[in-house]
Amino acid sequence: MPEGHTLHRLAAHFTKHYGGARVRVTSPQGRFADGARRIDGRTLLGAEAHGKQLFCAFDSGEWLRVHLGLYGAWTFGDADGERHLGAPRAAGGERRELARDAEGFVAPPPPVGQVRVRIASASGWADLRGPSACEVVSEEEKLAVQARLGPDPLRGDADPERARRVVAASRTSIAALLMRQDVVAGIGNIYRAESLFRAGIDPYRPGRAVTRAEWDALWADLAGLLRDGVRDGQIVTTRPEHRADPDAYPVARPDTLYVCYRTGEPCRVCGTPVAQAALAARTLYWCPTCQAA
Structure with a gap:
């Protein structure tokens, strides 16, 4: 299971490459279809981590909460090339030249395996596979999750x-x-x-x-x-x-x-x-x- 440093690296990556971008959110696997519709077309403001939980903020005031668990991992295709963060998987590769759809979002390659969530911006894409938790939550629900967690040594608010x-x-x-x-x-x-x-x-x-x-x-x-x-x-x-x-x-x-x-x-x-x-x-x-x- 990925430990805390990996989640903070993920949060930094999302903030750097997708923060401030309008995104297309889908669920090729279908299990996250309802959640994807709630944040599809919204602007991803940034991301943060608390322990082993990743939270991506959207301009709707909602958050995408992800817990990777034992098998979850993100695959990215963006300015850093194609690579994986999370559970051990194949090493990344060079950046691909990607087509764009009529709205300007990149057209990622066909999904491989059970992709729970696919996020595409005008400059890159991210696929999530195998998480133990993946849901759209309100600000209050996010804070409730964090209240149940102990202090994270990597956070400035840790006690x-x-x-x-x-x-x-x-x-x-x-x-x-x-x-x-x-x-x-x-x-x-x-x-x-x-x-x-x-x-x-x-x-x-x-x-x-x-x-x-x-x-x-x-x-x-x-x-x-x-x-x-x-x-x-x-x-x-x-x-x-x-x-x-x-x-x-x-x-x-x-x-x-x-x-x-x-x-x-x-x-x-x-x-x-x-x-x-x-x-x-x-x-x-x-x-x-x-x-x-």
């Missing part, structure tokens, strides 16, 4: 103290708490495991046993890692001194992560085999030595 109060009062493990979107929005399995490793925190430690200093450092580190992800388009959590080539950037796998997907391999810091276990319906990775209880 880390709100998340800390939940964590400090909970007997639940910090690893499980970090996966709850109502505690911290945008954190997925990779950022969860990697941030706890970098902090040296046992993933099974109860939230209430995490000190204030540890929480403040963990929040700051998560915010920094997410900002790096937005900038680079990839998750890199290893520090230069723990990579085979400290000067290489962007970092190539397998040097990007400390513990995720490295079960049984030696810890990059102490050499202890990386452990794994099921926690909060996902696979947890950690170093039993660097993150000792």
Whole structure:
């Protein structure tokens, strides 16, 4: 499932390439036909992300809300060429020369697969496939969705103290708490495991046993890692001194992560085999030595 940095990259892309443009909205698959009619022909003002939720604003006062889930992804054909953002798919390619219809909207290529939403402007197009949620909502409904989410470290309005109060009062493990979107929005399995490793925190430690200093450092580190992800388009959590080539950037796998997907391999810091276990319906990775209880 795409983590928070990907949604913020999507929001920035929509704002840059479609913000202020009148758009044609359709549903080739048909499942979003009613929603598409509500925003077809409107101006897309811009987009924002909150955790793993994407919100595209329209001049009607309504919003397109999208949660990609495990399988959702956007395909774009615009000034950045044809490419994909979301669940892993084929790499993008060069920009195509596209025809336009009588109203000036680009004519995208025939839809491939189950395209839930197609957005076309005068300069590009975007296709959405496989989201877990896709709907047109009012301003009040959007705010209600956001009210149920925890603070997003990438947003300027984030309140880390709100998340800390939940964590400090909970007997639940910090690893499980970090996966709850109502505690911290945008954190997925990779950022969860990697941030706890970098902090040296046992993933099974109860939230209430995490000190204030540890929480403040963990929040700051998560915010920094997410900002790096937005900038680079990839998750890199290893520090230069723990990579085979400290000067290489962007970092190539397998040097990007400390513990995720490295079960049984030696810890990059102490050499202890990386452990794994099921926690909060996902696979947890950690170093039993660097993150000792």
